[in-house]
Amino acid sequence: MTRLRFAPIPAGLPATVPFTGPETLERRRGAAFRARLGANENGFGPSPRAIEAMARASAEVWKYGDPDSHDLREALASHHGVAPGQITLGEGIDGLLGLLVRLTLTPGDTVVTSEGAYPTFNYHVAGFGGQLHKVAYRDDAEDPEALIGAARKTDARLVYLANPDNPMGSWHPGKRIERALDDLPEATLLLLDEAYAEFAPDDAIPRIDPEDDRVIRFRTFSKAYGMAGARIGYAIGPAELIAGFDRIRNHFGINRTAQIGALAALEDKAWLDETRRNVSDARDRIAAIASENGLSALSSATNFVAVDCGADGDFARKVLSALTEQGVFVRMPGVAPMDRCIRISCGPAAELDILAEALPIALSQARAS
């Protein structure tokens, strides 16, 4: 026994990380990516008003950020028509998922998610000693009824559902989620990850009373608001649950400049609309590029498109690898049969031009190897 020994749960965790950052890949290949289309970042960028607000706030970064994120929380409450006490903010949805798991999960509890869904959620479940039970995707979509059925069968404490989904971009009508909730077991809480909600059709968003004790929803400034590097996510749910975050969160953990930028971004509705148009155009363009190469693009309610490479996972991995070599950063689903696809983030036309140029080369290299 040494002083450096870890506590029992961390001692059993692998040293692997959920995602390798593009900068790490760039250092490995010794060159910058020409197109950064792998992390579902929003290359159309944040609102110019947010940029200006953050630039102006830089000199004031000697002040801690408001630990209550009061102004931003009030604005979000008004935006969503909920009370400020029904919203908590955190260092991205990633950070909030970790806190929610810590707040609710007793080591040994079962948690249900989909095989191939968001790995960072699984990372947090393992990190707090939970037992993951995974349900298969159905038709390239997470399967709400199967997830809830598995929650019932396994007496799950938590069940995770992303709508729209990542990595496939698929989505369910809000009504279907509302109906599925009615079957949720008594002791199970649904985590509804809506990171991509702003890109989805209106009817994909379920109507849920924030005090509904069956569900907690997660939103972010990382995607539609183009502020992934700022680390601002938020959760909406029953005030009693939301208040629990204050017992364990890093109160001064949110960057001050980011809070100011997010508030400005939220107020710039015109930019959000323009982003939605840009993303929609980019989805069409990615589908067209896929089609020109004899591939098919899956429908998407997000800022990325899963492109079916037309064979198995090994082939798609070769395509991805050949794209990486050409300086195009994309990622792909981790499990079959979704791993027949590569996942391409929507970006500005110049980056999609590079994709258009690189994809046929990558395909022929993958076919030749």
Next chain:
Amino acid sequence: MTRLRFAPIPAGLPATVPFTGPETLERRRGAAFRARLGANENGFGPSPRAIEAMARASAEVWKYGDPDSHDLREALASHHGVAPGQITLGEGIDGLLGLLVRLTLTPGDTVVTSEGAYPTFNYHVAGFGGQLHKVAYRDDAEDPEALIGAARKTDARLVYLANPDNPMGSWHPGKRIERALDDLPEATLLLLDEAYAEFAPDDAIPRIDPEDDRVIRFRTFSKAYGMAGARIGYAIGPAELIAGFDRIRNHFGINRTAQIGALAALEDKAWLDETRRNVSDARDRIAAIASENGLSALSSATNFVAVDCGADGDFARKVLSALTEQGVFVRMPGVAPMDRCIRISCGPAAELDILAEALPIALSQARAS
């Protein structure tokens, strides 16, 4: 039992928070503070080069930050003469203390700290089910030998020591800490919080091999580098322990712009020197203001000064309250006998002018009440 029930440890935690932010106090009093001297922020601000780098990086905040903080970590390793694998970064020392506790503490383990020392550390220990054992300050300073003696007696897993200390500003020679380490029990790890190290005399910093398995050190950009709102802290320690953070941390949790700003700040040694001079002058000025009012200032190796109000905690609380009413944000130690003091952060001359004007009024109000 409802779906909203908390896991056993969080269920037993209080809903209180370690610190109330100045913005919350401002909202309560309905007006902004005229002088922000309470949170040991650095009102001399970050390096102009850091400000410029952050302003320039604002438009690129659509990218996630590098989860490895590669460039900043390499620069810090070089700065401290350690290997990059001996450094991990986090959302302030606060965030890193939480991770370290989670990584090493089994619920029920004992942790030793000083009565009246940094409350956020206690918050994390409670948050992961640790049992706090508190040792008294001696002569307004944390007592290394008593802390280590208590660690031995209680079979403590962790012991916390800040050098220089917060909230009193006192410090120990590095040699004394090195000697105390030799008495550290076999199973105890020392957390050495050096948040204020850059303000301290050189001989206050112990010489410790980063691979020394007895200790992990914490540093920050929040104080000397004037970037509290950026949320960048780091820990230096044995590579095996540092690697453990990767098992549990929020990999993408650090703001991208903040990483860029911190790197620029680290490179601007002239600004750090100027900040040190400014802080030293401000310490002298605070001592002079105290003296003009018949009070005595304690020696400080930090960017704040504990001013002895000359009576008990009730009196000091009245002084603090009267200062707050006049728009001067200061804080004070929480326990006797240190709570005879108020703690005033070093700030620009204009803010200290306001303090000079407000303090005699506050003292006469406190004496009259």
